[in-house]
Amino acid sequence: MNFSEDVNKAICNISKDQRELLSIYKIGSSVENTPMLAINLGIGSKKILINATHHAREMINTILLLDQIQYILNLYKKNSSVDNINIRELLHKVTLVFVPLVNPDGADLVLNGKYFLSNQYKNMFYLQRNSFESWKSNIRGVDLNRNYPTKHPSNDTVNYHGPKGYTGPWYFSEPETCALKDLTEFCLFEGSISYHSSGEEIYWQFNQSKEEKDRDLQIAKKISKETTYNLLPEEEINLGNGYKDWFIENYKKPALTMEVSPYVGERKVPQKYYPQIFQQNKNVPIIFAKEILNNSLN
Numbered sequence: 001m002n003f004s005e006d007v008n009k010a011i012c013n014i015s016k017d018q019r020e021l022l023s024i025y026k027i028g029s030s031v032e033n034t035p036m037l038a039i040n041l042g043i044g045s046k047k048i049l050i051n052a053t054h055h056a057r058e059m060i061n062t063i064l065l066l067d068q069i070q071y072i073l074n075l076y077k078k079n080s081s082v083d084n085i086n087i088r089e090l091l092h093k094v095t096l097v098f099v100p101l102v103n104p105d106g107a108d109l110v111l112n113g114k115y116f117l118s119n120q121y122k123n124m125f126y127l128q129r130n131s132f133e134s135w136k137s138n139i140r141g142v143d144l145n146r147n148y149p150t151k152h153p154s155n156d157t158v159n160y161h162g163p164k165g166y167t168g169p170w171y172f173s174e175p176e177t178c179a180l181k182d183l184t185e186f187c188l189f190e191g192s193i194s195y196h197s198s199g200e201e202i203y204w205q206f207n208q209s210k211e212e213k214d215r216d217l218q219i220a221k222k223i224s225k226e227t228t229y230n231l232l233p234e235e236e237i238n239l240g241n242g243y244k245d246w247f248i249e250n251y252k253k254p255a256l257t258m259e260v261s262p263y264v265g266e267r268k269v270p271q272k273y274y275p276q277i278f279q280q281n282k283n284v285p286i287i288f289a290k291e292i293l294n295n296s297l298n
Contacts (some may be wrong), residue, residue: 002108002112002116003059003062003104003107003108003111003112004030004034004101004104004105004107004108005034007062007066007100007101007104008034008035008037008101010066011024011037011039011066011100012024014039014066014069014070014073015039017073018073018076018077020043021041021042021043021073021076021091022039022040022041022073023039023040024037024038024039024040025037025038025040026038027099027179027180027182027183028175028176028178028179028182029175029179030103030104030105030138030139030175030176031105031121031138031139031140031174031175031176032104032105032117032118032121032139034104034105034108036099036101036102036104036176036179037099037100037101038097038098038099038183039069039097039098039099039100040095040096040097041069041072041073041091041095041096041097041098042090042091042092042093042094042095042096043091043092043095044090044091044092044093044094044095045093045095046093046094046095046190046292046293046296047094047095047096047097047187047188047189047190048094048095048096048097048189048190048191048192048193048285048288048289048292049097049099049183049184049187049189049191049192049193050065050068050096050097050098050099050192050193050195050285051098051099051100051102051180051192051193051194051195051243052064052065052099052100052101052102052194052195053100053101053102053103053106053107053195054102054103054144054145054194054196054242054243055103055106055136055137055143055144055145055164055196055197056103056105056106056107056109056110056132056135056136056137056138057106057110057132057133057134057135057136057197057267057268058136058195058196058197058198058268058269059101059107059110059111059268060197060260060261060268060269060271060273060274060277061100061195061196061197061260062100062101062107063274064195064260064274064277064278064281065098065100065195066100067278067282068098068281068282068284068285069098071282072087072091072096072285072286075087075286076088076091082283082286082287083283083286083287083290085286085290087286090286090289090290090293093293094289094292094293096285096289097183097187097189099180099183102144102176102179102180103138103144103176105117105138105139106135106136106137106138106139106144109127109132109135109139110132110133110135110268113132114127114132117139121139121140124141124161125161126141126160126161126162127139127141132163133266133267133268134163134164134266134267135163135164136163136164137161137162137163137164137166138174138176140161140168140174141160141161141162141163141166142161142166142167142168142173142174143157143164143165143166143167143168144174144176144177145194145196145241145242145243146165146166146167146168146241146242147167147168147171147172147173147174147177147241148171148172148177148181148241148242148243148245148246149171149172149241149246150206150240150241150245150246150249151207151249152207152237152238152239152240152245153167153239153240153241154167154239154240154241155239157241167241171241177243180243184247184251188251189247189251189253190253190254190292190296191219191253191254191255191288191292192243192244192247192253192254192255192256193255193256193257193258193284193285193288194242194243194244194255194256194257194258195258195260195281196257196258196259196260197259197260197261197264197268197269198259198261198262198263198264198265198269199259199261199262199263200227200228200229200230200259200260200261200262200263201229201230201231201232201259202220202223202224202227202229202230202231202232202256202257202258202259203232203244203256203257203259204216204217204219204220204231204232204254204255204256204257205217205232205234205235205238206238206240206244206245206248206249206255207237207238207248207249208248208252209252212248212252213234215254215295216248216254216255217231217234218291219254219256219288219291219292219295220254220256222287222288222291223256223258223284223287223288226280226283226284226287227258227260227280227281227284228280229258229259229260229280242257243255244256244257254291254292254295256288258281258284260277260280260281261273261277
C-alpha cells in the first residue's frame with residue numbers, strides 16, 4: 001500500500017467534480033520527491049489553510065480532510081446551510097485551502113516500513129528499527145512540526161535524527177516545511193487549522209496581544225463547542241516550533257492545532273475512532289471560516 005500515491009489519486013478524483021469550485025495544484029515535493037498537493041475549495045478572496053499529517057503516524061487526519069472536502073461539496077450541491085450560514089454564499093466569500101498530506105514519506109514509512117524507500121535513505125542509521133508505529137518525523141528524521149522558527153522555541157526537542165523531536169539542522173531545512181512556508185507567504189491566509197491526532201484538545205494560543213487573544217479565544221470556543229474538545233488553558237508564555245506557532249507569531253491571525261482522538265499514546269489512532277472524529281469535525285472548516293469572515297467584517 002502506497003498511502004501517498006493513493007491520497008494523490010483521491011485528490012485528483014475529487015477535483016474532477018465541481019471544477020468551477022475546486023482546483024488542485026502542487027505546492028512542493030517531499031524528500032523522496034512525492035508531490036505535495038493542495039486543494040482550493042471555494043472562489044472567495046479570503047483564504048483559510050487546513051493542513052494535516054505533519055506527523056507521520058497521524059495520517060488518519062489526511063482521510064478526515066478528504067472527507068471534509070466531499071462533505072462540504074455535497075452541502076454546496078444541495079444549497080444547504082450550517083450554523084446559519086449558506087455554504088454557497090460562504091464559498092463565494094472564502095476559499096478553503098486544504099493540504100491533506102504534509103509528510104507523505106513519513107506516512108508511507110509508518111504503513112510500509114523502510115522497504116519502499118530509495119537506497120539513499122533505506123540504510124540510514126536512524127531508520128534501522130523493526131517498527132515505525134510511533135514515527136512522527138519525515139524520512140530524514142526531522143520532526144516537521146518542530147522545523148518552524150519562533151521567538152519562543154520548544155524545550156522538548158532533541159539534537160539527533162529520529163522518530164520525533166529533532167528540529168533539523170536549521171529552520172525550514174525540509175522541503176515539506178518550505179512548501180508550507182511558500183504557500184503561506186503567497187496566500188496570506190486569514191487563519192489556519194493544523195490537524196493532529198491524540199488528546200481531544202485544541203491549542204489556540206501563542207503569545208498574542210490581548211486583543212488578538214480575545215479574538216482567537218472566541219473562535220476557539222466555537223470550535224470547542226462543536227467538537228467537545230478541551231481548550232488548552234492560557235499561559236503567560238507559550239513555547240513551540242509548530243506551524244500554528246509560526247503562523248500566529250508572524251501573521252497575527254487566528255490558528256488552531258486540533259488533536260482529534262482520545263489519547264492513544266505513541267502510535268497511530270485506531271480506525272475505530274474515525275466515525276466519531278468525522279462527526280465531531282465535519283463542520284469545523286465551515287464554522288471556522290464563518291468566524292474568520294465575521295471578524296474581518298468587524
